[in-house]
Amino acid sequence: xxxxxxxxxxxxxxxxxxxxxxxxxxxxxxxxxxxxxxxxxxxxxxxxxxxxxxxxxxxxxxxxxxxxxx
Numbered sequence: 001x002x003x004x005x006x007x008x009x010x011x012x013x014x015x016x017x018x019x020x021x022x023x024x025x026x027x028x029x030x031x032x033x034x035x036x037x038x039x040x041x042x043x044x045x046x047x048x049x050x051x052x053x054x055x056x057x058x059x060x061x062x063x064x065x066x067x068x069x070x
Contacts, residue, residue, distance in 0.1 A: 004030055004039045005048075012049055012062035020059055 007028040012019060019027070025036035040060050044051040051060040 004028060004035070005043055008036075008039055008043060008060075009048060009062065012060060015061065018052075018059040018061040021057055024060065 007030075008024055011024060011027045021033060021037045021040060024030070024040060025033055028036070030036045030039075037058065040049065040051065040058065043049045044060065049060050049062050051058055
């Protein structure tokens with residue numbers, strides 16, 4: 001079974017633009033918004049994705065050349 005973090009990495013790599021937490025949650029079939037945010041923030045902390053806090057929420061994107069297996 002693919003973990004949420006792997007799903008999020010795959011989703012962000014395919015996205016043309018940065019995605020908000022709700023878009024990531026729906027695309028990855030994550031039931032809870034807070035769970036999606038938690039995994040995104042963990043990936044951000046690990047340096048696997050990039051993110052920015054906006055006035056409303058967070059947006060996340062993947063850098064080119066970042067491996068899912070790192």
